[in-house]
Amino acid sequence: MKHLLLSFSCLFLFYTAHSQPRHLTLTGNIEMNTGEKFPYKIVFTESAGTIKGYALTYKEPNDTKATIEGTFDRRNHTLSFKETEIVYSHGFSTKAYMCLVDARLEQASGSHKMLKGPATAAEADKTLCTAGRIIFDNEEEVQKLFSAEEKFDTIISMKKKVKPEPAITTVEPAPIAEPLVTDKISANIEKSYDWYSDTVVIDIWDGGSQDGDKVTLQYNGTPLLTHYLLVKQKKQLRIPISGSGVAIISILAENEGLEPPNTASLWLTDGTTRYSVLAYNKKGEQAIIKIKRVR
Numbered sequence: 001m002k003h004l005l006l007s008f009s010c011l012f013l014f015y016t017a018h019s020q021p022r023h024l025t026l027t028g029n030i031e032m033n034t035g036e037k038f039p040y041k042i043v044f045t046e047s048a049g050t051i052k053g054y055a056l057t058y059k060e061p062n063d064t065k066a067t068i069e070g071t072f073d074r075r076n077h078t079l080s081f082k083e084t085e086i087v088y089s090h091g092f093s094t095k096a097y098m099c100l101v102d103a104r105l106e107q108a109s110g111s112h113k114m115l116k117g118p119a120t121a122a123e124a125d126k127t128l129c130t131a132g133r134i135i136f137d138n139e140e141e142v143q144k145l146f147s148a149e150e151k152f153d154t155i156i157s158m159k160k161k162v163k164p165e166p167a168i169t170t171v172e173p174a175p176i177a178e179p180l181v182t183d184k185i186s187a188n189i190e191k192s193y194d195w196y197s198d199t200v201v202i203d204i205w206d207g208g209s210q211d212g213d214k215v216t217l218q219y220n221g222t223p224l225l226t227h228y229l230l231v232k233q234k235k236q237l238r239i240p241i242s243g244s245g246v247a248i249i250s251i252l253a254e255n256e257g258l259e260p261p262n263t264a265s266l267w268l269t270d271g272t273t274r275y276s277v278l279a280y281n282k283k284g285e286q287a288i289i290k291i292k293r294v295r
Contacts (some may be wrong), residue, residue, distance in 0.1 A: 011075035024145055026079075027248035030056050030057065030119055031065035034098040040134055042081070045070050046145075055083055055101065064089040064101065064199065064238075066217055074146055079105035079115060086238065088271055089199035096240055099129035105136070113142040136258040176269060185251075187285035191248075195291045197271040199248070200239040206230035207265030207278065215279075220252045224250035229252050241293060253281035 023045055032041035038183070044053025049072050055248075057064045065088050070081025083100040105117035115136040122234040136142060183191050206213060210232055217225040219239055228235075241247060253262035266277040268289070 006100050008215075020144050021045045024141070025144040026115065026136040026141050026145065027138050028134065029209050030117075030132055030134050031134040032094070032130050032136055034095040034130055036094055036096060036231070038094075044068060045157070049073065051079070051081060054087065055081075057098075062090050062198070072145070075262035077146060078105065079209070080104045083204070086201050086236070086269065088197075089201060089238065090197060090260070090271075094240055096139060096219045097242065100236065100238075101134070103134050107135060107142065107146065113139045115142055115145075149247055167258075176272050179267075179274055182276040182278050184278045184280065185287040185289065187281050187282075190290065191277065192272070192278070192290040192292060193268065194294045195241070195247075196273075196294050198241060200241060200249075201241075201267075201269035201293060202237045202249070203234040203267040203269070204228075204237075205234040206232060206263070209259060211259045211283060212255070213256040213257040213264065216252040216254060217260065218248075218252070220247055234267075241291070244293045244295055247291040248292065250286045251279040251281070251289075252286040253283050255284050 025041065025043050027041045029037050032039045038057055039059050041056045042053060043056075044051045051072050052069050054116065055066050055068050064086065066083040067081050067085045067087060068081045071080065072079050080103065082102045093250060101119050103119045105115040106255060108114045108116055116133060119132045119134045141145075185191050204217065210230070213230045214227050215225065216223060216227060224237055225235075251264055256262045261280045261282050264279045266279065268275040268277060281287055
């Protein structure tokens with residue numbers, strides 16, 4: 001009986017060791033179809049095949065940080081993840097239209113260990129976002145990701161106690177200040193905001209009852225969403241801006257749904273500051289938001 005209990009105890013310890021979270025980093029580049037290449041890094045925790053962490057595009061002080069989540073498959077040597085939300089964006093100059101990344105990477109064959117694969121937009125509609133590919137080519141980091149890290153012999157030893165690894169501390173990003181009020185705009189009422197970061201982050205959704213409202217969203221006359229059906233789920237767009245002057249965001253009511261007027265809820269995020277806006281219009285009317293860049 002003692003031998004049986006010892007066997008079960010060892011087996012339990014074996015599986016417990018392999019379920020411990022690992023803190024990992026992968027560095028490389030994201031190559032856009034515009035021909036541009038930017039530094040790209042992900043920092044994450046892997047546990048039982050699930051990863052959570054954040055991604056950094058470009059380099060400080062002009063980096064963009066986004067939360068990520070995904071899956072890791074050691075057997076098939078694949079890593080899949082999505083950027084889920086912008087933490088902050090200091091912006092950078094690019095010809096690409098950047099959206100949240102959706103990536104599936106595979107370990108390349110050959111002597112040099114690397115992970116690579118396509119990076120597409122996470123958008124579900126017809127919004128045009130520039131695609132590309134991600135390459136993580138730090139061989140030591142990739143090797144660490146796929147290593148088995150066996151701990152069986154150490155754990156079942158009765159001779160000495162294994163000293164735990166020091167805890168890894170992380171600095172939480174500055175929280176985004178939630179708006180206290182919602183600014184209402186229409187064809188006769190516009191709103192202006194001073195803007196300090198290099199990126200305009202727009203979330204748009206139907207904040208009331210989902211009644212079939214459709215809008216066309218434009219930035220300086222360029223359509224971002226056309227005849228877009230507003231739903232409860234927020235849709236996020238990132239627009240890099242440069243230079244000074246005033247940029248114009250317009251929301252055109254394509255219809256009035258089942259409950260007039262047409263209403264669209266928006267969040268505009270400037271670094272750690274967020275503005276809440278409600279656009280309401282009759283069919284064919286549009287509301288205007290002005291972004292005044294402050295340098």
